[in-house]
Amino acid sequence: MTSTEEDYIKAIFSIAQGTANRMVGTNDIAREMDTSAASVSDMLKKLNSKELVIYEKYKGVRLSPNGTERAMFLLRKHRLWESFLVNKLGFAWDEVHDIAEQLEHVKSNELVNKLDAFLGYPKFDPHGDPIPDSNGTITLRNQVLLNTLEIGDEGTLIGVKMHNKDFLAHLNGLDLNIGTSIKVTECFPFDNSLKIMVNGKSEAYVTEIISKNIYLKKTS
Amino acid sequence: MTSTEEDYIKAIFSIAQGTANRMVGTNDIAREMDTSAASVSDMLKKLNSKELVIYEKYKGVRLSPNGTERAMFLLRKHRLWESFLVNKLGFAWDEVHDIAEQLEHVKSNELVNKLDAFLGYPKFDPHGDPIPDSNGTITLRNQVLLNTLEIGDEGTLIGVKMHNKDFLAHLNGLDLNIGTSIKVTECFPFDNSLKIMVNGKSEAYVTEIISKNIYLKKTS
DNA sequence: GTCTATTTTTAGACAAATCTAAAAATTATT
DNA sequence: AATAATTTTTAGATTTGTCTAAAAATAGAC
Ligand SMILES: [Mn+2]
Ligand SMILES: [Mn+2]
Ligand SMILES: [Mn+2]
Ligand SMILES: [Mn+2]
Numbered sequence: 001m002t003s004t005e006e007d008y009i010k011a012i013f014s015i016a017q018g019t020a021n022r023m024v025g026t027n028d029i030a031r032e033m034d035t036s037a038a039s040v041s042d043m044l045k046k047l048n049s050k051e052l053v054i055y056e057k058y059k060g061v062r063l064s065p066n067g068t069e070r071a072m073f074l075l076r077k078h079r080l081w082e083s084f085l086v087n088k089l090g091f092a093w094d095e096v097h098d099i100a101e102q103l104e105h106v107k108s109n110e111l112v113n114k115l116d117a118f119l120g121y122p123k124f125d126p127h128g129d130p131i132p133d134s135n136g137t138i139t140l141r142n143q144v145l146l147n148t149l150e151i152g153d154e155g156t157l158i159g160v161k162m163h164n165k166d167f168l169a170h171l172n173g174l175d176l177n178i179g180t181s182i183k184v185t186e187c188f189p190f191d192n193s194l195k196i197m198v199n200g201k202s203e204a205y206v207t208e209i210i211s212k213n214i215y216l217k218k219t220s
Numbered sequence: 221m222t223s224t225e226e227d228y229i230k231a232i233f234s235i236a237q238g239t240a241n242r243m244v245g246t247n248d249i250a251r252e253m254d255t256s257a258a259s260v261s262d263m264l265k266k267l268n269s270k271e272l273v274i275y276e277k278y279k280g281v282r283l284s285p286n287g288t289e290r291a292m293f294l295l296r297k298h299r300l301w302e303s304f305l306v307n308k309l310g311f312a313w314d315e316v317h318d319i320a321e322q323l324e325h326v327k328s329n330e331l332v333n334k335l336d337a338f339l340g341y342p343k344f345d346p347h348g349d350p351i352p353d354s355n356g357t358i359t360l361r362n363q364v365l366l367n368t369l370e371i372g373d374e375g376t377l378i379g380v381k382m383h384n385k386d387f388l389a390h391l392n393g394l395d396l397n398i399g400t401s402i403k404v405t406e407c408f409p410f411d412n413s414l415k416i417m418v419n420g421k422s423e424a425y426v427t428e429i430i431s432k433n434i435y436l437k438k439t440s
Numbered sequence: 441g442t443c444t445a446t447t448t449t450t451a452g453a454c455a456a457a458t459c460t461a462a463a464a465a466t467t468a469t470t
Numbered sequence: 471a472a473t474a475a476t477t478t479t480t481a482g483a484t485t486t487g488t489c490t491a492a493a494a495a496t497a498g499a500c
Pocket of ligand 2: 079082125126127129
């Protein structure tokens with residue numbers, strides 16, 4: 001598999017996560033990969049012939065078992081590298097995605113497993129996403145979105161749903177990071193914004209777009 | 221610069237090291253890169269137009285100042301990654317070249333500098349090759365090839381000239397590694413082989429091809 | 441110096457990934 | 471059901487790096 005094919009497989013997997021039947025459309029992939037629908041059509045034909053996807057013209061595409069396995073392995077690599085960049089090299093969580101996007105394509109199973117061991121077999125990456133182990137299995141957690149909490153509810157920030165740089169940098173500014181404790185102190189139904197207590201110390205206001213993209217582990 | 225262009229620049233730099241006027245021939249590059257002379261000709265035209273090399277048809281090619289700078293930066297990245305693989309992940313020195321060959325192409329200056337800091341700003345890689353610092357300057361050492369020593373001379377192994385996997389693995393088998401102390405106890409002029417004392421403990425015989433590719437720092 | 445051998449370049453083709461523009465199929469609207 | 475809007479595919483080019491085969495230039499032998 002080329003790097004490009006790998007990125008397509010990842011995109012299909014990622015988009016499929018949000019659908020019922022795992023079926024993905026050409027335009028969705030084009031949008032996600034920032035390329036033309038024509039290029040996607042070409043690639044889908046190729047991935048189909050390699051049996052990495054099940055693809056029928058005009059109907060849509062989904063990953064084959066083989067393709068899914070590859071996707072999990074790529075997520076494993078991507079997330080292990082992100083963990084390395086943050087935990088060992090001192091990058092911030094909003095700086096690592098593009099670099100991991102390159103590192104994930106380095107070919108060496110030995111490298112992945114040694115990196116995993118070096119990091120102490122982490123189960124979650126710096127954004128709270130689960131890291132598949134060497135068998136491709138992932139650990140699930142009970143997590144709820146911040147916008148589903150009610151006044152008085154408390155929790156610990158354990159992940160984010162949106163991964164874009166601006167969002168993550170904005171959370172930095174609000175002192176909202178993995179491990180931060182959050183208590184909802186007020187709800188404003190008008191615009192669905194919240195007032196929260198951060199780490200029991202400072203107050204902050206978060207808009208709906210924010211609260212819809214923060215995962216918490218409820219503590220009360 | 222694409223990864224391919226980068227590898228050409230590295231190859232030209234590497235071959236030029238062994239020449240008087242830094243001038244490199246098309247066939248030498250083709251051999252080093254395991255590709256055809258025709259492909260090399262094409263690429264030289266391209267690198268010339270980008271002013272990374274000075275190239276005259278039929279005459280040969282050499283790196284421009286700009287190209288040399290790029291080559292040093294690539295060596296820096298390659299050698300830092302090799303150091304990481306050996307010192308942090310526990311790879312053996314004969315296992316890291318192909319992986320570093322991929323890692324060196326990851327684009328991020330911040331990554332290189334953070335990796336450098338994480339490793340403690342090493343001056344030499346696992347094969348004893350100097351690592352250019354962030355300014356591109358390298359540390360030189362007094363080193364001599366093992367085959368230039370005479371009976372009774374002693375030294376510490378600080379590097380290798382040949383980098384191929386089989387050679388390095390062979391040295392592993394002889395217990396010859398970076399830091400190993402070596403004393404020449406006998407010379408056989410017939411085939412220029414040597415008998416040596418390794419770490420003051422065990423004896424070993426090394427052929428000329430070996431002794432011509434081991435760098436020592438003389439201790440007496 | 442001429443002839444030969446070697447090196448190097450060009451010519452022409454190919455595979456991978458991309459693009460734009462146009463055609464075809466599907467879906468939505470009336 | 472016919473028409474309009476959207477999605478998706480094809481057609482045809484382009485870029486990058488590669489190849490083989492043939493031509494041109496250089497270097498070596500006599
Ligand atoms: Mn990627
Ligand atoms: Mn992540
Ligand atoms: Mn390389
Ligand atoms: Mn090295």
